[in-house]
């Protein structure tokens with residue numbers, strides 16, 4: 457049974473709260489391109505402040521080496537705008553400076569500590585007991601009284617800031633965590649047939665989830681798009697031209713080709729794109745996968761019209777659609793067609809769940825409404841819907 461904020465007396469209590477505000481950044485990383493995840497956590501952060509807690513905020517942004525790997529300064533500024541309580545920022549996470557910043561908090565104040573992933577161990581996975589002995593947890597726990605985990609969207613990561621603190625401090629679920637688990641924990645009760653639409657670029661997560669939901673009989677069809685669809689096409693022997701292969705290889709997805717191939721060999725319920733869109737002479741150009749010109753100098757950046765028609769037919773007869781990951785590079789209008797058309801079809805289903813940072817940003821950017829549940833998490837919601845456990849939730853239960 458999870459303990460929640462209802463079980464806590466907060467006046468003057470030093471609370472370490474882990475949230476997930478990992479967000480698309482504006483070009484050049486000079487600020488946030490989307491603040492949906494920050495808005496999602498306003499309820500929990502406001503409640504902690506209004507009830508007199510002294511709040512240290514832990515969060516991550518991006519991954520080492522990626523363009524969106526940045527400090528949390530802009531996130532702290534935006535939270536300060538969104539909350540009535542004063543929100544400070546500290547460019548440290550578990551050093552003496554961080555402990556000083558937390559110790560200096562008055563009841564009702566908040567301070568955002570620096571990106572947890574600026575420290576190598578945070579990007580590693582640990583058993584909870586080992587995570588409790590990492591520098592991050594050992595450095596910060598002494599100035600905290602309790603730990604609250606509201607980071608549902610990162611709950612599938614067994615990383616120190618997500619699983620280590622409950623080993624040392626009383627652990628509680630925040631309001632986002634509580635709500636997401638309540639809605640997503642009952643997938644078996646949703647109408648069938650269930651169709652999963654897996655796009656985006658987190659190929660490893662998506663291939664793993666596809667295997668789980670098919671193994672457990674939770675999915676009647678898995679539709680693939682985005683980079684996931686491209687990797688599945690390559691796994692099936694399709695020729696997508698040197699530019700796509702180079703993209704897949706350069707982004708470290710090459711190793712996923714074999715895993716995707718095993719999955720395709722095992723399950724007939726997986727669909728791959730029939731056609732893709734590339735850029736030619738600055739224009740969108742749709743090419744059937746079996747007619748792909750090997751010399752194509754543009755990677756496959758979206759799914760084409762034939763794929764949209766085929767997938768929309770499956771979606772229209774679905775009882776439940778679960779969607780994570782854009783169908784293409786939706787940030788560019790030229791390659792937003794697949795995402796717009798498939799997401800619009802999914803929103804019309806009897807029951808629809810959509811999740812993920814970029815996915816949620818895409819539905820806002822494209823103005824698509826009507827989903828039954830918009831989750832803050834992509835990989836995390838898929839993991840839960842697949843019936844797999846979330847390490848951060850298990851750490852709270854322990």
Ligand SMILES: Nc1ncnc2c1ncn2[C@@H]1O[C@H](COP(=O)(O)OP(=O)(O)O)[C@@H](O)[C@H]1O
Pocket residue numbers: 655656657658681682683686756757758780781782783784785786787811812813814815816834835
């Ligand atoms: N065909 C493609 N080629 C390159 N990038 C793609 C393609 N399709 C989708 N993407 C990218 O996938 C990213 C989002 O993927 P992901 O992080 O998995 O979504 P989420 O954050 O919702 O889980 C977007 O930035 C989008 O540009």
Ligand SMILES: O=C(OP(=O)(O)O)[C@H](O)COP(=O)(O)O
Pocket residue numbers: 476478518519609610613658811812813814832833834835836
């Ligand atoms: O954005 C996230 O996951 P999502 O893209 O699956 O929604 C979470 O913040 C986890 O980030 P990570 O996938 O870099 O661990």
